[in-house]
Amino acid sequence: MSYIFQEHLLLAESIRSNLSLANPEATEKDMLRALEAASCMEFVQDLPDGIDTVLGRSGDTLSVGQQQRLSIARGLVRDAKVVILDEPTDALDPQTEILLVRALRSQADDRLVVVIAHRLSTIRQADKIVFLEEGKVKEVGDHDELMSREDGAYREFVRLQSSSEAT
Amino acid sequence: MVRKFIQKRQVDRTSDTTQKDHTIVSGFKAGAQFDDRIDTAPEISHVESLRIVLRGFKWLKYVKVLFATRWAMRTVMIIPGLFLGWFAKIVIDHVILQVPLVADDVNFPPHMHWLLEILEGREPLNIALILLTIYVVGLVLIGTRAGGTGAGLYGGRDAASNAENAVSGNQGGAWTGSEAGGIWGITEWWVSVRLSQRFINRLRTDLFRRLIRAPMTRIDDQAVGDSLYRTLYDTPMVFTNITETVFSPFFIFVGLGLTFYQLWWTYSEASMLIIGLMALMIPITIFTTIAPSKWIRRMTQNQRAAGAATTNTLEETMNNISAVQSLGAMKTEKERFANRSAHAFWRARIAMFPWLGVGIILEIVGWPLGFYLAWHVTNMVIEGQLTVGDFGALFGMYMGLRGSFQGLGRLWLNVQDQAAAARRVFFFMDLVVDDEEHQPGNKLGPIEAGVQLENVGFKYPNGHEALKDINLELRIGEIVAIVGPTGCGKTSLAYLLPSFLKPTSGRVLVDDHDVMQIDLESLRRQTSYIFQEHLLLSESIRSNLSLANPDATEEDMVKALESASCMEFIEELPDGIDTVLGRSGDTLSVGQQQRLSIARGLVRNAKIMVLDEPTAALDPQTENLLVRSLRSEADDRLVVVIAHRLSTIRQADKIVFLDEGEVKEVGSHEELMSHEDGPYREFVNLQSSTQPA
Known part of the structure; x- marks a missing residue:
């Protein structure tokens, strides 16, 4: 699990020790794969000490978006059967988000991935969508199923979301 | 050999530093830095250590009266020492050995004459009774003078427990509490505890004041546990240092003077011998204590850095408890803490070695001198020049003198020990605070025009160039959106406006004044x-809002809460606006916390308002409401929004598109969309393709 x-909670240590905290048995290869899946490699490569760079608390090492991606990589390196992402894409720009969701998609074969999300682009990729309201499950199904319900709560949500997003 | 022995010990001293290029070799040599990223050069010279000692005296001005009272009360306690030895002599010679007391025939210093006149010619039992009466009165007033009054804490376990003692205890050489007992002792103890607490409280507060004014981007690198350690455990050493350098030499020299007076008056012949022996002790003491002082300084520094590292681990783990538990890292973290804690204790033990060495050398030298004196005085007693009671009095005075000389030697070592701690305090006192980089006193009037950036560049100390040659004009009344890919410098640019970051080249002008x-x-x-990141205090919603604007009325608060769409959930909370927020999610969801932190920003009613991705945790409906309410309030304000969502960006009057630290395009949505190959247009197209069509 x-x-x-x-919120991205990284320890003020090196990137490597943040990853091995999550999985002490992770090999260099496992770590690189997790970093790649979370689109971290592009900025990790630019850091002076690469994966051994010690993270500062202030912004001079990583931006908030980069910290967020790193904390996703830390979750991935655990290689857990159940992965829960609580609004993972908040601090990511659209391109990065597409990459991350794609990476999750490709690794989901032998895992259960639960994503809490607002963005439609993330939600639409799910096999099963659970629509919650006031602590109760209103609807369950994939995007197309739920969209086909005339007065469905999910459909209403998507309509609202679309109207406030790019048109 | 010593090093080999130390290296064999179990405690792992190499794994506990996160500092690259700073492996801890051994306590005697390398300076340990542990988590220090700002204070990285802890070594100081003898001269600097003296300067640090003198610097602490500045804080005495807050405790003048208490300090003088304490000094006077302590001085009075010299008096019993002038009598006790001579009481012993009377008891031995005239009570136990029953030699008749004749005032003119016995050998006593002048201050004893009044008593001798009372006692002259009396029966031994009578003499004993009178002395006993004086002793009992003394016992009630000043106690036995042995032990004294203190807080009863034990020192020497680690630096933190020593610090607690320095505040309100009487062990481990700290000059708090009293040497006396009885009524006098209790009074003096009270005065002395008040003195140390007031002094240390003032110093702590001053340090805290400096720490919270240090530039945000710099002090962020400082581990919280270390700041805590410095504020709580390093500050008391500054006080100990002052009492050590004022009281110790004063009372040692007064004590020496009085002993010499008594010796000279009573045993002029034997006193020459004692003074000669003491003269021998001086060079030996100086040599033994000067040599290890550099080690002591360094080891104290290491010991304190290690203690702070333990506090850091605790702070970091508890602060990230959800990450630790969700990643199943409890065992790893427990071991990390255990390692560091053990390491800190190990450093405390190692730091005792120089002291032990000095003590042993002084003992080894002191005892032969004592034996020589004993042999010589015994001869004089046998020859009838001195009485048996004189032997006791003389030997007692020799031991007292020896103690004084050793005390003088230790004084220097104590100062070194405390200077290392005081350095840690003064380092952060000296760190340039934000205000001092600007022009204090040159007040800025209400902002009317706006902000202008002229060829602004920003380079981080590590060489990373976050912003390059930026020219922008942001006017009051505008909503400006800063847009660009992750890590392109959006936050760095926004940080320039409240001067969280100072430009490394170019100028930031507010109403034509250089910030x-x-x-x-x-x-x-x-x-x-x-x-x-929403940083709410674990207090009530109301106090979070009034922290931002102490003058805000209830009406202002409700208006801000409404604009940020907080009222709907606050109305459902048991105590409404007075609900106390917990740290965990049981009070508010992350989205609600985010909205509340936006309301807190709004209640300030500031001329320039910067929102750094405010809508990340908001669902689209809420976002629409917020942006609309910002829109309606933007007339006499400059609102700067860092955003990813198009719905927010499109509402801006001016869009600044950043990439790799450079401004690529500036203009309204329509303007920028009309640029055929414009990067903003490309960005919008990408964004739209990820959203539903």
Whole structure:
């Protein structure tokens, strides 16, 4: 089980030790794969000490979006059967988000991935969508199923979301 | 050999540092840095250590009266020492050995004459009774003078427990508490505890004041546990240092003077011998204590850095408890803490070695001298020049003198020990605070025009160039959106406005004043920055809002809460606006916390408002409401929004598109969309393709 929080909580240590905290048995290869899946490699490569760079608390090492991606990589390196992502894409720009969701998609074969999300682009890729309201499950199904319900709560949500997003 | 022995010990001393290029070799040699990223050069010279000692005296001005009272009370306690030895002599010679007391025939210093006149010619039992009466009165007033009054804490376990003792205890050589007992002792103890607490409280507060004014981007690198350790455990050593350098030499020299007076008056012949022996002790003491002082300084430094590292681990783990538990890292973290804690204790043990060495050398030298004196005085007693009671009095005085000389030697070592701790305090006192980089006093009036950036560049100390040659004009009344890919410098650019970051080249002008030339507070008061991470205090909603604006009325608060769409959930909370927020999610969801932190920014009613990805945790409906309410309030304000969502970006009057630290395009949505190959247009197209059509 691996839970990735909305808030990125990294320890002020090296990137490597943040990853091995999550999985002490992770090999260099496992770590690189997780970093790649979370689109971290592009900025990790630019850091002076690469994966051994010690993270500062202030912004001079990583931006919030980069920290967020790193904390996703930390969740992935655990190689857990159940991965929960709590609004993982908040601090990511659209391109990065597409990459991450794609990476999750390709690794989901032998895993259960639970994503809490607002963005439609993320939601639409799910096999099963659970629509919650006031603590109760209103609807369950994939995007196309739920969209086909005339007065469905999910459909209403998507309509609202679309109207406030790009048109 | 010593090093080999130390290296064989179990405690792992190499794994506990996160500092690259700073492996801890051994306590005697390398300076340990552990988590220190700002204070990285802890070595100081003898001269610097003296300067640090003198610096602490500045804080005495807050405790003048208490300090003088304490000094006077302590001085009075010299008096019993003038009598006790001579009481012993009377008891031995005239009570036990029953030699008749004749005032003119016995050998006593002048201050004893009044008593001798009372006792002259009396029966031994009578003499004993009178002395006993004086002793009992003394016992009630000043106690036995042995032990004294203190807080009863034990020192020497680690630096933190020593610090607690320095505040309110009487062990481990700290000059708090009293040497006396009885009524006098209790009074003196009270005075002395008040003195140390007031002094240390003032110093702590001053250090804290400096720490919270240090530039945000710099102090962020400082581990919280270390700041805590410095504020709580290093500050008391500054006080101990002062009492050590004022009281110790004063009372040692007064004590020496009085002993010499008594010796000279009573045993002029034997006193020459004692003085000669003491003269021998001086060079030996100086040599033994000067040599290890550098080690002591370094080891104290290491010991304290290790203690702070333990506190850091605790702070970091507890602060990230959800990450630790969700990643199943409890065992790893427990071991990390255990390692560091053990390491800190190991450093405390190692730091005792120089002291032990000095003590042993002084003992080894002291005892032969004592034996020689004993042999010589015994001869004089046999020859009838001195009485048996004289032997006791003389030997007692020799031991007292020897103690004084050793005390003088230790004084220097104590100062070294405390200077290392005081250095840790003064380092952060000296760190340049934000205000001082600007022009305090040169107040900025209400902002009317706006902000202008002229060829602004920003380079981080590690060489990373976050912003390059930026020219922008942001006017009051505008909503400006900063747009660009992750890591392109959006936050760095926004940080320039409240001067969280100072440009490394070019100028930031507010109403045509260079921000570096104006009073920082007058600028910050007119700006409101809402961070990506919502940082609410674990207090009530109301106090979170009044922290941002102490003058806000209930009406202002409700208006801000409404604009940020907080009222709907606050109305459902048991105590409404007075609900106390917990740290965990049981009170508010992350989205609600985010909205509340936006409301907190709004209640400030600032001229410049920066929202750093405010809508990340909001669902689209809420976002629409927020942006609309910002829109309606933007007339006499400059609102800067860092955003990813198109719905937010499109509402801006001006869009600044950043990439790799450079401004690529500036203009309204329509303008920028009309640029055929414009990067903004490309960005919008990408964004739209990820959203439903």
